[in-house]
Amino acid sequence: MAKRVWQTIKVQYCRHVGREVSLEAEVIYPDEHLPDEKPRIVAHRCSRGAECGLLSEAACIWAGTNPDVDPFAEKPDTPETK
Structure with missing residues (x-):
């Protein structure tokens, strides 16, 4: 039988609730x-x-209230200016 498990992907601070949150999958x-x-x-x-x-x-996509905002998305690296 298949097994369903909630796993923590990352833990970080959320400005919206003012504390650390766990993002889970x-x-x-x-x-x-x-x-x-x-x-x-x-x-x-x-x-x-x-x-x-x-x-x-x-809030955001993680809370299920705003699918257009993901404040925890990885930001792409910006090229260094020379």
């Missing part, structure tokens, strides 16, 4: 009878998502 691991299948990520969440939902302004 729900991973489905295949049944042991299908060893060639890779684990799949099916959902994302924030450990403080419910708290963000109670605030007056929309």
Whole structure:
């Protein structure tokens, strides 16, 4: 039987709630009878998502209230000026 597990991807400070949050992914691991299948990520969440939902302004994609904002996305490296 496949196994569903919530795994922490990273932990960092969130300005919206004013504290550290855990960004988590729900991973489905295949049944042991299908060893060639890779684990799949099916959902994302924030450990403080419910708290963000109670605030007056929309937060981010991790809290599920604003799909256009991901404040934890990796920022691309900027080329150095010479």
